[in-house]
Amino acid sequence: MDIYQALIEHFKKKITLDPSSEKEIRSAYSLRTFKKKELIFQQGQGCLVEGYIVNGLVRVFNTDQQGIEHVMYFALRDWWIGDIASFYRNEPAVLSAQAMDETQILMIDPENKEALFKKVPQLERFFRILTQNNLSVVQKRLLMSHSASAKDRYLELINRSPGIEQLVPQHQIASYLGILPESLSRLKKQLIKNDQKS
Amino acid sequence: MDIYQALIEHFKKKITLDPSSEKEIRSAYSLRTFKKKELIFQQGQGCLVEGYIVNGLVRVFNTDQQGIEHVMYFALRDWWIGDIASFYRNEPAVLSAQAMDETQILMIDPENKEALFKKVPQLERFFRILTQNNLSVVQKRLLMSHSASAKDRYLELINRSPGIEQLVPQHQIASYLGILPESLSRLKKQLIKNDQKS
DNA sequence: CGCGGGTTTGATGATGCTCAAGCCCGGTGG
DNA sequence: CCACCGGGCTTGAGCATCATCAAACCCGCG
Numbered sequence: 001m002d003i004y005q006a007l008i009e010h011f012k013k014k015i016t017l018d019p020s021s022e023k024e025i026r027s028a029y030s031l032r033t034f035k036k037k038e039l040i041f042q043q044g045q046g047c048l049v050e051g052y053i054v055n056g057l058v059r060v061f062n063t064d065q066q067g068i069e070h071v072m073y074f075a076l077r078d079w080w081i082g083d084i085a086s087f088y089r090n091e092p093a094v095l096s097a098q099a100m101d102e103t104q105i106l107m108i109d110p111e112n113k114e115a116l117f118k119k120v121p122q123l124e125r126f127f128r129i130l131t132q133n134n135l136s137v138v139q140k141r142l143l144m145s146h147s148a149s150a151k152d153r154y155l156e157l158i159n160r161s162p163g164i165e166q167l168v169p170q171h172q173i174a175s176y177l178g179i180l181p182e183s184l185s186r187l188k189k190q191l192i193k194n195d196q197k198s
Numbered sequence: 199m200d201i202y203q204a205l206i207e208h209f210k211k212k213i214t215l216d217p218s219s220e221k222e223i224r225s226a227y228s229l230r231t232f233k234k235k236e237l238i239f240q241q242g243q244g245c246l247v248e249g250y251i252v253n254g255l256v257r258v259f260n261t262d263q264q265g266i267e268h269v270m271y272f273a274l275r276d277w278w279i280g281d282i283a284s285f286y287r288n289e290p291a292v293l294s295a296q297a298m299d300e301t302q303i304l305m306i307d308p309e310n311k312e313a314l315f316k317k318v319p320q321l322e323r324f325f326r327i328l329t330q331n332n333l334s335v336v337q338k339r340l341l342m343s344h345s346a347s348a349k350d351r352y353l354e355l356i357n358r359s360p361g362i363e364q365l366v367p368q369h370q371i372a373s374y375l376g377i378l379p380e381s382l383s384r385l386k387k388q389l390i391k392n393d394q395k396s
Numbered sequence: 397c398g399c400g401g402g403t404t405t406g407a408t409g410a411t412g413c414t415c416a417a418g419c420c421c422g423g424t425g426g
Numbered sequence: 427c428c429a430c431c432g433g434g435c436t437t438g439a440g441c442a443t444c445a446t447c448a449a450a451c452c453c454g455c456g
Contacts, residue, residue, distance in 0.1 A: 064345040072337060085334040088327070094338065121319060128326035129286070135333045136283040139270060140292065142340050146376035147262040150412070171434065178344035183412055185436055348444070369402065381444055383404055 003031055007052050007106050010078060014129050015122040025123075028116040029106040034099035040081065047086035047093040049107045053079050056103025059172060060095050071176040074100075074168060080130065081105070087113075100168065150179045151187050201229055205250050205304050208276060212327050213320040223321075226314040227304040232297035238279065245284035245291040247305045251277050254301025257370060258293050269374040272298075272366060278328065279303070285311075298366065348377045349385050 004026045011017060011025070029052070034040055041047040043063055058075040072095055075081045086093035087110055108116070117123055144153050154177055158164060164173065171181035179187075202224045209215060209223070227250070232238055239245040241261055256273040270293055273279045284291035285308055306314070315321055342351055352375055356363060362371065369379035377385075 062341050062345075064341075066345075068345065070341055070344045072341070084330045084337075088330060094334075094341070117323070121322070124319070124322040124326050125315070128322050128329060131326060131329040131333055132282045132286060135329055135336060136292075138333060138336045138340060139282075142336060142343065143260050143262075143268055143270070143292070145340065145343050146268045147260075147264075147266065169434070180413065181435070182414090182437085186412090189436085347442095367402070378445060379403070380405085380446085384444090387404085 003054055003104065003106070004029070006054055006078075010052065011123070011126055015126045017120070017122065021120040021122070024116060024119045028112045029108050032105055032107050034103045034105065036099060036101055038099045040097040040099060040105070041083065041086075041093060041095075043093050043096040045093060046090060047083035047095070048109050050080065050082035050087050050109075050113065051105040051107040053077055053081065054104040054106060056105075057100040057167065058097050058103055058105075059100055059168070060097045061175070062095055069175055070178070071172055074164070074172075074176070076167075084131075145178055150177060150183060151190070153177050154184065154187060155191075201252055201302070202227070202304070204252055204276075208250065209321070209324055213324045215318070215320065219318040219320070222314060222317045226310050227306050230303050230305050232301045232303065234297060234299055236297045238295040238297060238303070239281065239284075239291060239293075241281075241291050241294040243291060244288060245281035245293070246307050248278065248280035248285050248307075248311065249303040249305040251275055251279065252302040252304060254303075255298040255365065256295050256301055256303075257298050257366070258295045259373070260293055267373055268376070269370055272362070272370075272374070274365075282329075343376055348375060348381060349388070351375050352382065352385060353389075 007029060008017065008022050008025060017025070031054070032051075034056070040051065040058065041049055053075050055077050058079075058081050060072045060075060060081055061069045062072060063069050075097075081097050083093040083095040085091045086095075090110075144156065148156070154173075157173070157177065170184060174181045174184035177184065205227060206215065206220050206223060215223070229252070230249075232254070238249065238256065239247055251273050253275050256277075256279050258270045258273060258279055259267045260270060261267050273295075279295050281291040281293045283289045284293075288308075342354065346354070352371075355371070355375065368382060372379045372382035375382065
């Protein structure tokens with residue numbers, strides 16, 4: 001199956017597309033491949049790309065004033081990456097994105113995206129729904145980080161994304177949870193000890 | 199100026215509307231008034247309303263397993279309230295909303311909203327942009343709560359929303375920040391002490 | 397006047413951070 | 427094939443921040 005077809009099918013999960021729209025989409029997005037550790041966009045600069053992950057793995061993160069990196073999310077096949085405020089409003093990006101494996105991404109820039117919205121207005125709907133789902137997920141994470149301990153947030157994560165531990169190094173999971181690698185290490189030791197008792 | 203006109207103008211900040219679309223909007227939304235402390239929608243149940251605040255003040259919050267309330271956001275004139283996942287996907291709401299003052303809201307239910315999207319497709323664009331902006335704000339809050347101390351989060355808040363302290367009681371500001379009222383109280387004492395020294 | 401919600405204060409404790417060292421293991425070069 | 431290197435994970439001791447529990451206080455309102 002051709003690379004672009006994955007994107008088309010992805011859109012079609014939420015909207016309907018006629019053949020000419022499909023054609024517009026195919027010509028608006030272009031495929032890029034990133035090597036492991038390569039940066040896709042970078043905090044502080046304008047983020048002029050939004051991308052659909054065809055395959056591979058990307059981590060999207062912020063670096064704070066003390067130089068500590070905080071993972072916003074991990075993106076794999078069928079996910080989107082970008083820095084919304086930067087892409088749509090041309091602010092400096094708050095986020096960076098880095099390939100964690102060889103990764104293929106279908107990318108678009110703001111001008112082409114606006115043009116595409118004009119030609120295929122159903123995509124407004126698609127991205128409305130996509131963004132709503134993302135918002136709802138981030139809201140839940142914010143609530144979790146205000147109400148649940150690091151241990152509970154960790155358990156929730158591995159429950160929600162089993163296999164994540166095989167995919168990304170532990171210190172980046174810690175970063176996603178908002179704790180230090182040392183804390184996650186201790187926390188897991190705790191859990192193992194308690195598991196054995198019961 | 200008529201109540202509905204505020205909503206129309208609000209939409210027109212991001213999209214253009216012809217007269218017939220304006221008419222559709224006017225007939226899709228209906229005005230409701232809530233008394234102080236009245237609940238607008240409630241966690242656990244389906245949230246079948248989305249609302250545009252005409253005037254007044256609403257707090258949107260979640261209650262965790264221990265019964266502690268966590269403020270997701272405060273909404274005043276020109277803001278929107280709702281529980282996205284519940285409204286659009288018919289899940290039980292994660293959030294509740296409560297009027298903190300006499301509040302007028304233009305409300306719509308999911309069926310009418312879908313119908314309105316059909317009749318006025320530009321609204322897809324409007325809500326895409328609105329949701330993107332919200333997402334970007336919540337992402338920043340999540341990062342803050344992973345990288346900044348309670349004191350810094352508090353300072354950021356009063357800097358970003360001056361006047362908030364006059365508007366809502368302090369224990370709800372604490373709740374928004376993800377700390378206890380006692381902690382906020384101490385934190386403010388700290389700040390006053392340090393201000394006087396310098 | 398007295399009630400009640402909100403805020404403050406105090407004493408104590410838990411969670412997660414800091415700094416430092418050691419360990420494990422896969423990769424690289426001699 | 428082994429020695430070494432480096433990154434990531436673990437462990438430890440001490441500490442900071444914020445939570446918990448309890449009591450006092452303040453003040454607007456019935």
